[in-house]
Amino acid sequence: MSTLLLRGGRVIDPSQDLDRTANVLLADGKIAAIDPPGSTTADQEIDASGRIVCPGWIDLHVAHREPGNDDDETTASATHAAVAGGFTSIACFPDTAPVVDNRASAEFIKLQAARAGHCNVFPLGAVTKNHAGQELAEIGQLVDGGAVAFTGAKNPVANCEIMRRALEYARMFDRPIFNHPQVPELVAGGVMHEGHWSMVLGLRGMPAAAEEIMVSRDIALAEMTGGRVHLMCLSTKNAVDLVRRHRQRTDQKGRVTCDVTAHHLALTDESLRSFDSNVKVDPPLRSQDHLDALIAGLKDGTIDAICSDHQPHSDEKKALELDQTPFGIVGLETLLPLCIRTLIEPGHLTWPQLIRCLTLSPANILGIEKGTLNAGADADVTIIDPDVRWTIDPARFRSRSRNTPFAGWEVRGRASHVIVGGKVRFTA
């Protein structure tokens, strides 16, 4: 029996309302006990004093690019970046080439993840065959192959009828549809948030209304079908309000969930003044009033989870003119310090609130038995050094891609140890 004792850390586990100094014993890949008897010894010990010990973090959607675009990222490099950033589980987008729209492709991702041996990977399946938006993918077969939710990735499920049927069908398996809530016609050719700065910079805008309309539609369809909708990367004030009112109005709590990225909390649309392709993300960075509403949504629990929305792109793809470069930035390795800077330091969230957004909530959304330190649970644990100061240096990323706007930022806090299934997979 192999054992590991995490000694003297501040143990925060929102799944059991725990926040106190304690020892955590791991045995044979499972959580054995919190505060085992004082005489307990273990094969290995980690001194966690001055650190935070919490369930391993879960990222709701990561683009890992394999198969098809392994110049940007692979399952191995994405999972390596994940553990370096503090994550023990990631859910992976199906927008690979070929698309993950059948059982074999889902199983391939799990196989590649097992070969890489860094962290757990949960495939997200396509909603429609080949992402074409025409016919439903084989959702049941995908569930058998390990897919935990269904999504068009960065392509919104635009057709209302398809969305309705997908919700109805996926409900049979108690699986959610992850939507990128955006009306395509209103953002066609867009580069950034539509507002003052898009007008000044002469860049095509993506109006907030494009998101609000789709969020409104998805809430209506979730209520109608009883299906589960997860809204990815909320970025607008009114969208947060719509979700909040839905929760207040009905007894269907949990039917509609949502997340926000760390970078949407850290930057506004004014950053586009640099014309830097690393501030071109989808949904776009918004203005300060939207950003404030996202923080309010996190504070009152309207927004369930925080994710990286990791979107790796090689330098060649990002070194193009702004309107020709793809959307997205890498985020796995910068999420924690951004959350500390935007949420913990200003006092918007407590550590237990932040950790809930990274553990229990995403586990519940994905319907996976993770995100807890309950005895008997998988021994996925993240240990945080909340005070260490460091400088973000993309050259040191484990990700294959370097597309971040945060290069050179002086930040605080990082994962010091990441334990997956009882094994230490990353040490800072």
Add this chain to the structure above:
Amino acid sequence: MMAQPAPAARTGWSRKHLLGLEELSADEITTILDQAAEFNRLASKGEKKLGLMSGSVVANLFFEPSTRTRTSFSLAAKRLSADTIDFTAAGSSVSKGESFIDTARNIEAMGVSHVVVRHSSAGAPHLLSRHLKAGVLNAGDGTHEHPTQGLLDIFTIREHRGTLSGLTVALVGDILHSRVARSNIWGLKKLGARVIVCGPSTLIPPDITKLGVEVSYDFDEILGQVDIVNLLRIQFERQRSAFFPSIREYAHFYGMNGERLKLAKKDVLILAPGPINRGVELTPDVADGNNSVILDQVTNGLVIRMACLYLLEQHRRTGG
């Protein structure tokens, strides 16, 4: 005989690049205008060819079609005795898949000191300025800015009216897709003019009043109070969907014609950055009439571009 270089006087200029009028101060804009006026004065004395940029190489990189701006920059560089490289995207390696930055770097490697760039993407000159050692002049980037056009419009107005302060300028037409409008607004406001933007509501960005301009949808109503009318071209090539029902309807409300001109002040100046769609933005009788200064604009474009190149060159030579 070639004139000797003017003494390297303090130009009050401290920029390596000219990317837009947004970031320039009123003093910097005035410095450019005064330098252009000086080149005009020299030209009127017959000193058209100056040795001020002898030995320097100016590359004109045009990734988007242009006749007027490209030839104007090319001639401006030649008048300053610079060597020029003219590059247009058609038939270049860009069509073979080479990236924009790689193309620019390769051309820069020929010893280029200044790059003049026109591109359909907003921010393309800014991207180049981060990757090249050469000074970058924006000759129009997408729907963002066209600083030398803004400067030559302002120069033309100043030439006729002496000052910008207190004048009312109407920018008419497709404001949303117009880099000329943006550069004009920055420059005119900094120099104290009142600016009214006028056009169909679909072509005026809602937030534009934050720049300190007034908005009107009724051209006839504002005509009587303006000193200058700048008729922007309808950017058919930039419009992704229908912004107005028909060209005929546009011309009906916003086209400048002889009848409409009667509503304006007698001495109103008519500007148009061109190339104009005759019969849409304005009719030939107005374009060629007494109020039109359209050809002055073209003439002034040359000295404005000479001034910009010269100031950047001075900055470079003094080790800036």
